[in-house]
Amino acid sequence: MNLDDLELSWNEKESLIGKVALVTGASSGIGASIARKLAKRGAHVTVVARRRDRLDELVQELHKEGLYEVMAVSADIQKAEEVQHVVNKTINRWGRLDIIVANAGFGYRSPLVEVDLERWEELYRTNVHGLMLTLHYGLPPMLGQGKGDVIIISSIAGKEVIAGGGPYSATKYGVNAIASALRLETIDQGIRVTTIQPGAVATEFSQVAGYSEDEIRAFSSKVLPLHPDDVAEAALYALEQPEHVNIPELTIMPSKQTQRFK
Numbered sequence: 444m445n446l447d448d449l450e451l452s453w454n455e456k457e458s459l460i461g462k463v464a465l466v467t468g469a470s471s472g473i474g475a476s477i478a479r480k481l482a483k484r485g486a487h488v489t490v491v492a493r494r495r496d497r498l499d500e501l502v503q504e505l506h507k508e509g510l511y512e513v514m515a516v517s518a519d520i521q522k523a524e525e526v527q528h529v530v531n532k533t534i535n536r537w538g539r540l541d542i543i544v545a546n547a548g549f550g551y552r553s554p555l556v557e558v559d560l561e562r563w564e565e566l567y568r569t570n571v572h573g574l575m576l577t578l579h580y581g582l583p584p585m586l587g588q589g590k591g592d593v594i595i596i597s598s599i600a601g602k603e604v605i606a607g608g609g610p611y612s613a614t615k616y617g618v619n620a621i622a623s624a625l626r627l628e629t630i631d632q633g634i635r636v637t638t639i640q641p642g643a644v645a646t647e648f649s650q651v652a653g654y655s656e657d658e659i660r661a662f663s664s665k666v667l668p669l670h671p672d673d674v675a676e677a678a679l680y681a682l683e684q685p686e687h688v689n690i691p692e693l694t695i696m697p698s699k700q701t702q703r704f705k
């Protein structure tokens with residue numbers, strides 16, 4: 444068969460100008476970096492997290508650069524009504540939703556027998572249930588449009604487990620399962636799902652996860668963690684692919700990190 448007979452046509456690279464994005468966990472680290480880069484590429488962005496002051500600072504920073512299509516909506520992604528509110532505000536302002544960046548989450552380190560049950564529950568409610576809520580309320584507008592992108596920030600901890608990492612890894616393995624199901628369920632409706640699995644990234648993550656300053660310093664000087672912008676560039680790489688290209692999974696590691704905390 445002559446390939447020319449197939450009359451294949453490939454799309455150009457996707458432009459982010461005017462696309463409407465919702466980024467959870469945008470008050471610091473990876474989420475803030477993705478939101479910044481999306482806004483600078485011309486996307487309209489709803490930035491979401493609990494710390495309103497941090498979101499307002501980000502919005503102000505972008506305003507100073509002449510980028511006004513950014514909106515802060517504070518919400519706790521563990522709460523259904525708050526997630527629905529975020530989606531409603533986005534649709535009310537821009538009339539559509541093209542990109543969901545499900546990034547909000549945190550780490551927690553503990554041997555299983557010593558687990559603080561309340562913290563474990565919060566970890567699950569944020570990393571897994573919060574992701575489900577984000578997708579549950581965010582996807583319907585996108586499905587109605589027949590096109591959209593979902594970027595899910597998972598972790599290398601969703602691929603390998605270390606001692607003390609059971610609770611966190613369990614959530615990120617769960618995140619990957621949700622992403623895989625979503626990809627299968629929405630592939631025929633124009634939705635591209637990308638899971639990003641970063642290794643160590645220099646954000647507030649390690650402090651929140653319970654690592655001491657000394658541990659963070661020693662580990663960082665050994666592996667030189669990624670900058671949050673490195674992960675944001677990976678997200679943009681996936682988002683800017685031509686319509687016929689999907690990057691299902693993307694693992695990004697510091698060059699010197701072999702395993703998650705080694």
Ligand SMILES: NC(=O)c1ccc[n+]([C@@H]2O[C@H](COP(=O)([O-])OP(=O)(O)OC[C@H]3O[C@@H](n4cnc5c(N)ncnc54)[C@H](OP(=O)(O)O)[C@@H]3O)[C@@H](O)[C@H]2O)c1
Pocket residue numbers: 467468469470471472473474491492493494495497518519520521546547548549550569573596597598599640641642643644645646647648649651
């Ligand atoms: N840093 C790493 O080494 C690393 C590696 C692999 C994967 N990750 C993943 O990357 C994602 C972002 O983490 P990061 O490294 O950027 O850490 P970070 O700087 O601590 O950022 C975490 C973000 O999640 C938000 N968040 C947490 N709980 C929330 C809730 N209940 N409702 C709404 N927002 C919530 C935080 O905002 P508020 O506190 O203001 O709500 C913050 O904006 C997480 O999913 C994490 O698991 C991180």
